[in-house]
Amino acid sequence: MFLEVFLLVAFFNLNSVVHCVQSKEVLYQKKFPPCKACKVFIDSFKKGIEQTAKGKFDGGDTAWEEEKLGSYANSEIRLTEIQENICTDIVEGRDQCYSIHEEYDDVLEEWWFQKQNDDPDIFKYFCIDQIKSCCPEYHFGENCTPCEGFPDNICSKNGKCKGAGTRKGNGKCLCDTGYANDKCDNCAEGYFQSPKDDNKLTCSKCHSSCDGPCTKAGATGCTKCRDGWIMDDNDGCIDVDECTSSKSPCKTGKFCVNNIGSYQCLFCDRSCQSCTGDGPDMCDKCAEGYIMKHKRCVDAEEESRKQYLNFTRYLFYIGLCIATYIVFKKNIVLAAIIGAAVSIYVIMSEYLDPHANPRDIALIQKIPG
Incomplete structure (x- = not known):
């Protein structure tokens, strides 16, 4: 039995490990668009630069080594250390990262040994100028064409340029919610122009009662009311009840x-x-199956049963009272004891019985003590 349990646990653990490995493999094989993939690669390279920033030659005599071998900061040894770990920190798109490294290793080395002093921005040099996967900010397409409104008024500051920063896209404006036209320089239907900002157009949403355009904030700004609302001369669109x-x-x-x-x-x-x-x-x-009683519908069968129980209970009480009276005629002490017992029984039945009629209880409570 112990062996069976052990094998079962081992099987599930192995299954979990296999699933985890397969999940990582899927992430490794993920493919990004060219510019995104290049950014991932360069970010990994920059991380290597940071990790080796305080490095030095391992010979022990740093001053002599730097005099003979040159500065460690720009050395081949440091580059090799960076390249050995490049892409190892990447999970999503790792295989693509390795492919870029393998294909453009010479471009990286050229920047390291010849260009980094004159062109310190490795992303610009590698991704934009050399392998041409990306464009500068607010540029798009194969030739890195400037976006509409470049440089200070991209899409009237109310939208985004499609493909900006990549070699893809058409450069058209993707307007923010509430803005329209090719340059995002107008309010969309259902929005109105707020007090104009000195630098940009500001559009605000019309009141929820408006059907289509409006001229100002609130229900009084509607030119037409939506279904469920009606136009009032003073208050604009008001709710229809x-x-x-x-x-x-x-x-x-x-x-x-x-x-x-x-x-x-x-x-x-x-x-x-x-x-x-x-x-x-x-x-x-x-x-x-229900009847109206005291302005509320109650179960007819249950109400009939309650009435029957009330009737029989009251008859029983009357019988006890008559019996007490008869005994009282013959023996006062015995009659007093029986009367007290009857009173206790009635009180317990009416006050403590959870099924007792609340209206009957209220009536009993009004009887003077």
Whole structure:
């Protein structure tokens, strides 16, 4: 038995390990667009530069080594140390990172030994100028064309340039919510122009009651009202309370609840055939098997049973009282004992019985002590 449990646990653990390995392999093989992949590669290279920033030659005599071999900062040894660990910190797209390293290793070495002093931005040199995977910021397409509004007013500062920073895209403006036109220099339908900023157009959303365009904030700015609202000369679009109409918009067995700009139909209590609200006390008409009592629908069968129990209980009390009276005629002491017992029984039945009728209890409580 122990061996079986051990093998079962080992099997599940092995399964978990295999699943984990397979998941990592999927992430390693993930492919990014060319510019994104180049950024991932360069970020890994920059991380290697940071990790070796405090490095030095391992011979022990640093001054002599730097005099004979040159500075460690720009040395081949440091580059080799960086290249040995490049892409190892990458999970998503690791295989693609290795491919870029293998294909453009000579470009990296050229920058390291010849260009880094004159062109210290490795991303610009490698991804933009040499392998041409990316474009400068706010440029797009194969020829790195400037985006609309370059440099200070890209898409009127209310949108993004499609393909910006890559060799892809068409440079068209992708407008932020609420803005429209090719340059994002106008308010979209359902938005109005707020007090104009000195530097950019600002559009704000129309009131929820507006159908289409509006001229200003609030319900008074609507040119047309949505369904569920009606135009008022003074207050603009006001909510229509559908639930106050002479005929309920809801089917039988449901009641109407007004919402802002709309309404909702909810089911009546199960004791109601029709109703004006939630609960058995809101019934207009009782459902089959229920009767109206004290302005609420109650179970007819249960009510009949209660009436029967009340009737028999009162008869029993009357019988006890008559019996006490008869005994009283013959023996006062015995009658007093029986009378006290009857009183205790009645009180316990009416006050402590959880099934007792609350109205009956209220009546008993009003009897002077």
